[in-house]
Amino acid sequence: MRRGRSRSAGRVVTGPADAEIRVLLVDDQELARSGLRLILRPNDGFVIAGECGDGAEVPAALAATEVDVVVMDLRMKNVGGIEATRRLRQSGDHPPVLALTTFDDDELLAGALRAGAVGYVLKDSSAEDLIRAVRAVAAGDAWLDAAVTARVLTTYRQAAPDRAAGPPPGLLTAREQDVLRAVGRGLTDAEIAASLVISEVTVRSDLGRIFAKLGLRDRTAAVIYAFDHGIVNPGEVGRDHAPRPIVRDRPTVRAGSVSAPPLRFSALGPLRAWRGVAQLDLGPVRQQALLAALVLRSDQTVTDAELLDGVWGLEPPGTGVNVLRTYVLRLRTCLRAAGESTKESVIRRSRTGYSFVGHAVRMDVTRLREITAEAGAAEEAGELAMAVDACTDALDLFHGEPLAGLPGPFAAGERLRLVERKVKLSQQKAELQLRLGRYVETADELSAVLAVNPHREPLAALLMRALYARGLRAEALAVYRRIHDQLVRDFEVEPGEELRRTRAAVLRRDDGYLGFA
Known part of the structure; x- marks a missing residue:
């Protein structure tokens, strides 16, 4: 039995008759499709309804069977994912498209979103993230990383001079404009409701009217509209894929006499850093791996030899320690706050190596330890529901594979350790829920x-x-x-x-x- 569907305010409402999600895989590499089949298994509620080796085969495949989600690779030899998605949108009603992309596919990703994809999954994401993404898209939600989306849509902003100032005056109410701006910033309905002090029902109603007035097909199209028309700028993006704040307090970093926005790091996914709300460009992956080797050992001196071994392993760079100096110089420039007086910023040099100054810097791994301790204390006190909530908060800090894509033995070891901690948290939460x-x-x-x-x-x-x-x-x-x-x-x-x-x-x-x- 197939599910009934109805569309409301850009969302697909799925009926309860059947829980299976029928997926069409589109990728010109058989090995890639095999990997996707192993992840999207029948035991987890997925059915591979069909497979295509090229974007040109998609219309025929959709005509032959019912499909809930199209998982589409962007790079294919003949008809690529962007053109295939664009053709689907022009053909009328079609299943949502979830794009598969890599970190160096920014231009393709921007094109895919504008062509009509409702979300994307980075190819080095965890299998768990892919499962969540397919389920979310099948339910009518967008699956976007606000920080990545902000970067690619700004870098490859579509020229729209006749509409650059946004919607015509008076078309949207003041609250509808606020809702559109919040959607562009990556906020959920619940977060928008909280920030505007309205109900989620009102948010969904406003979104429906915004879609109708602007001729937008869904939430992803609204995000693109907000960026292409200057309604949202990169510095305004207030939410990334880590859905909960890393710390509850908001310390102020001081460099000399200058008050600077706080510096924040996330390692429970791709390594990222923010100064205030602005995401920082951390450079190439080896440079990021060096930063991770310092950040995750804050306030400890890490010798040059330890850094070379941890980042390059058995294949040391030909320039030896000189590459460390180059990378550290770049990282200091990136991490230094405006007006900061010290040239070393948060990376200090000693006689034997480098150290990262961790005080007043916020890190998700630190918050993970704190929440895990809270969960243990709540369980010991018999507050099982509170312990479950703490475990949920801790698990929500993960947004993909820890230190995703970073090379070297140190990153590999930390990745294993953090994945193990995540699994242990899942086990602890399950045991508590069974008791409840x-x-x-x-x-x-x-x-x-x-x-x-x-x-x-x-x-x-x-x-x-x-x-x-x-x-x-x-x-x-x-x-x-x-x-x-x-x-x-x-x-x-x-x-x-x-x-x-x-x-x-x-x-x-x-x-x-x-x-x-």
Whole structure:
């Protein structure tokens, strides 16, 4: 049975009749499509409705079967993703297009958004992010990183001299103009409602009127309109893919006698830095890897040898330590606040190496440690619901693979450590939710986590318990079979004792062992 759909204020409202999402994969590389098939699995609610090796094949594929989302690569040999998306938009009603792109595809990405794509996923994103993106787009939402979108749309701003000043005077009400500006800044309906002190229902109503008055098809088109007409500028982008503030206080960094906007770093995804609300250009990936090696060891002296080993590993640069001096000089220039008196900025030199001055600098990894501690304290005090909320806040700090794309042994080691912390947080949250009787949301969340961590036996055991508690005994046993087959196939080992005992308890309906007596 297929789902019923209705469109309202640019959103697709999905009926409850069926949870499956039918996906059309469009990529000219079979290996890439194979990888996408492994991520978008039937067990997680996806059906690969068809595959195309070129953009020219898309119309025929859509005519042959029903599709909820088109996942479209932008670089293809014949008809690329931009042209294929543009043709779909001109053909009338069509499924939403989610573009696949890379960090160096800014021009293509700007073209894809203007052609009608409702979102994009960077190719080095985690599998979990791809799953979330497809689900969001299927539900009618845009999937955009506000900071990246701001950069590409500003860099490749479409000339529109006849409309550069924005909508004609009087076309939009003052509140509708505020809503459009907030959409361009990347705010959600809830954030817009909070900032304008109105309800989310009012926000959605205003968006519907904005779309109708400006002839816009959806939220993504509104974002593009806001940038192309100067309604939003890059410095106004107030929200990135990390949906929660990194710290609650707002310290002021002082350089000499000059008060400077705070410096903020994010490592729980691609490495990013902001001075106030302005995102900074951190340069090439090796330079970013050097910065990460200092930032994540704040207030410690890291020797030249340690930096060379951590960033270049077994392939040291031919110029040796000279490249460190060059990169540090560039980073100091990038990170220095306007009017700052010290040439060293936040990167200081000692006799043996470099150190990053961490005081008054805000970092998401620091906030992660703080919230994790809050979750543990709340659990110890018996405040389980509060502990779940803290775990949610901590998990929301992640926005992709930590230190995504950064080379070198140091970044690789930190990436593994942070991914492990994320998995442990997911496990802690699931255990707390089971104790609170929140079986449905536990099962849904664990299914998504296991999709990208298929060998995690403790997570599989928790998922089996959640499904059993919902009365889905067969589904719980299917989880065991799936991870058993995965472990045998990938590592030639059988599941461990905990998972085997969980399976046995499900078979004999042992509520006591499963924790539901």
